[in-house]
Amino acid sequence: MRISLDDAAWTSPWRSRSTAEKSLVCVGLLLVAATTTSLVVAGLVGSSAVGLAVAARVPVRTWLGAMLGPFVFIVIGAVTIAITFGPGDLVSWGPLGVDEGSASRAALVAARALAATSATVLLAATTPMVDLLAGLRRARVPEVAIDIAAVTYRLIFSLLDAAGAISAAQAGRLGYANGRAARRSVGLLAASVLVRAWERARRLEEGLVGRGGVGAVPLVPARAVSTPFVVVGGALVLSLGALSVRAGLA
Numbered sequence: 001m002r003i004s005l006d007d008a009a010w011t012s013p014w015r016s017r018s019t020a021e022k023s024l025v026c027v028g029l030l031l032v033a034a035t036t037t038s039l040v041v042a043g044l045v046g047s048s049a050v051g052l053a054v055a056a057r058v059p060v061r062t063w064l065g066a067m068l069g070p071f072v073f074i075v076i077g078a079v080t081i082a083i084t085f086g087p088g089d090l091v092s093w094g095p096l097g098v099d100e101g102s103a104s105r106a107a108l109v110a111a112r113a114l115a116a117t118s119a120t121v122l123l124a125a126t127t128p129m130v131d132l133l134a135g136l137r138r139a140r141v142p143e144v145a146i147d148i149a150a151v152t153y154r155l156i157f158s159l160l161d162a163a164g165a166i167s168a169a170q171a172g173r174l175g176y177a178n179g180r181a182a183r184r185s186v187g188l189l190a191a192s193v194l195v196r197a198w199e200r201a202r203r204l205e206e207g208l209v210g211r212g213g214v215g216a217v218p219l220v221p222a223r224a225v226s227t228p229f230v231v232v233g234g235a236l237v238l239s240l241g242a243l244s245v246r247a248g249l250a
Contacts, residue, residue: 004062005124014056014126018223019135021230025052026123028237033115038247039104042111045240049118058125066125070117074110082106129153138222151204158200163193 009015014022026049033045053063084102085095092098123132129149136146166189170176175185 004059005066005121006128008058008062008125009128012056012058012126015128015131016223017126017229018225019127019131021225021233022123022127023135024230025233025237026119028233029119029122029240030116032237032240032244033112033119036112036244036247037108038244039108039111041240041244041247042108042115044243046111046115046118048236048240049115049122053118053122053125056122056126058122062125063121066121067114067117071114074113074117077113078106078110081109134222155197155200155204159193159197162196163189166192 029045029049033042036042036045050063082098082102082105083096084099086097133146133150133153136149137143167185170185170189174181176182
């Protein structure tokens with residue numbers, strides 16, 4: 001099994017760009033989205049991230065697939081914010097309701113979360129994990145944090161391969177022939193993957209203790225930073241930040 005987001009990062013035209021310049025833009029957009037109190041600014045941040053994804057030629061299917069999971073959680077969270085106890089000005093369902101204030105708060109939270117998620121997905125879809133780990137090492141991030149990220153990244157693919165092999169074997173034995181068999185197969189699959197994850201995590205921990213760290217993460221050479229890209233990206237982030245501040249003072 002493969003992760004399309006990781007595949008997109010390795011084949012992205014932005015793969016050759018410096019991790020620092022991409023992080024400047026994506027993290028800048030993320031910070032503006034997380035701190036703004038304006039629905040318009042949050043929408044502009046999200047639109048900017050989508051526009052940059054189009055410029056980076058991120059596949060539409062990959063982008064939508066990466067955004068689907070977070071979108072579901074964001075919608076659930078926004079609904080819980082919008083619904084209040086007592087009669088609402090907009091909608092009422094017995095003891096529950098939606099008033100104008102709760103609806104506006106829910107919309108703002110959803111817009112900010114979607115914008116921040118878009119900025120994160122943009123970085124993930126254009127920068128392979130090995131580049132990010134190398135960038136973190138150059139930024140003098142504690143080695144223990146890099147070790148944990150590297151081990152987690154490796155373990156994800158290992159478990160995906162195991163899950164794919166088990167699922168294929170179950171399908172070959174008609175494990176998904178009907179609803180009852182499918183539910184039983186899914187339960188056995190989850191239990192087997194959980195046991196394998198526990199066992200492999202234990203062995204990885206023992207190996208790390210013996211080696212004193214991962215030590216095998218390739219240090220990708222630092223790429224030259226593109227001044228025009230930094231200027232344009234920085235201007236975009238600063239402009240959105242200024243709009244956010246102005247909207248907050250208005």
